[in-house]
Amino acid sequence: MTRFGTVALVGSPNAGKSTLLNNLIGEKISIVSPKVQTTRSVIRGIAISKDTQIVFFDTPGLFKPFRKLEKSIVKAAWHGLHEADYILMLFDSIKGITDNDIIIIKNLQNQGIPCSAVLNKVDKVDKPKLLELTNKLAHYSLFEEIFMISALTGEKVKELSEILFDKMPEGEWHFSEDEITDAPSKFLAQEFTREQVFLKLHKEIPYNVAVETEAWEEQPDGSLKINQVIYVMKPSQKAIVVGKSGEMIKTIGMEARKNIADLLDKKVHLYLFVKIKENWVDIPELCM
Numbered sequence: 001m002t003r004f005g006t007v008a009l010v011g012s013p014n015a016g017k018s019t020l021l022n023n024l025i026g027e028k029i030s031i032v033s034p035k036v037q038t039t040r041s042v043i044r045g046i047a048i049s050k051d052t053q054i055v056f057f058d059t060p061g062l063f064k065p066f067r068k069l070e071k072s073i074v075k076a077a078w079h080g081l082h083e084a085d086y087i088l089m090l091f092d093s094i095k096g097i098t099d100n101d102i103i104i105i106k107n108l109q110n111q112g113i114p115c116s117a118v119l120n121k122v123d124k125v126d127k128p129k130l131l132e133l134t135n136k137l138a139h140y141s142l143f144e145e146i147f148m149i150s151a152l153t154g155e156k157v158k159e160l161s162e163i164l165f166d167k168m169p170e171g172e173w174h175f176s177e178d179e180i181t182d183a184p185s186k187f188l189a190q191e192f193t194r195e196q197v198f199l200k201l202h203k204e205i206p207y208n209v210a211v212e213t214e215a216w217e218e219q220p221d222g223s224l225k226i227n228q229v230i231y232v233m234k235p236s237q238k239a240i241v242v243g244k245s246g247e248m249i250k251t252i253g254m255e256a257r258k259n260i261a262d263l264l265d266k267k268v269h270l271y272l273f274v275k276i277k278e279n280w281v282d283i284p285e286l287c288m
């Protein structure tokens with residue numbers, strides 16, 4: 001029997017999400033996206049322990065959105081959370097529970113995904129204050145457990161990760177161990193494209209998009225040629241993704257290409273194809 005799960009790390013900016021992620025993955029590191037500071041919700045790392053594989057997502061600070069762009073970023077972040085089997089919400093114990101944290105908690109209460117709280121930075125906070133924070137958090141009846149850790153020093157991170165691994169549901173691994181080193185780049189590249197589709201078209205095409213890689217070829221000049229297929233479920237959706245005289249797919253491709261090139265730090269030629277595949281939802285490797 002194997003287990004597989006996705007875990008989203010949420011919390012206000014500076015709570016320590018990136019630091020914890022690096023620590024959780026530690027020596028078992030498979031990938032950590034170099035774009036740690038970017039405000040998008042993408043896969044950040046894969047950790048394996050015995051029979052269990054966990055894919056971690058880091059999310060942007062999930063703040064209250066004001067401007068239009070912020071709104072779509074925040075929306076994309078919450079959208080990403082739907083895919084999580086488990087959520088860890090981090091708190092900066094030095095700051096306590098902020099207004100922004102409360103907004104996040106309220107949102108999580110509507111998600112119906114099991115979550116635990118992580119009081120971080122215990123290396124800088126005394127016991128009475130931690131106890132006070134724990135009591136406050138208990139009032140929300142949202143968190144299965146409340147952990148106290150220091151992501152920076154590593155204190156109690158191992159205990160947290162062991163419990164987390166045990167919580168993952170039974171399931172097939174999505175990455176074989178030897179595939180991991182290469183697959184994440186492909187996967188991230190797919191996510192970047194899916195993200196653009198979502199950012200530009202989420203009103204028209206809420207969830208029904210998957211992206212697959214058909215070709216991934218190093219060129220003699222050192223550049224990379226990538227062919228990706230965007231799968232939609234209906235002809236009408238295909239028309240929307242392609243757009244009037246191909247304008248939409250062109251914009252999606254340009255933005256995604258830029259992000260992929262940044263990530264891989266090389267020149268990228270990205271070719272996008274839109275195909276209709278009914279019932280793709282049933283195919284697990286396309287749902288990731």
Ligand code: GDP
Nearest residue numbers: 013014015016017018019120121124150151152
């Ligand atoms: P993110 O915005 O949630 O990803 O937060 P980061 O991981 O980037 O951390 C924000 C800041 O808090 C950085 O300066 C970290 O070094 C610091 N930090 C993170 N975890 C701890 C911790 O456990 N203790 C202390 N003292 N500082 C921490």
Ligand code: MG
Nearest residue numbers: 017018036037
């Ligand atoms: Mg971060």
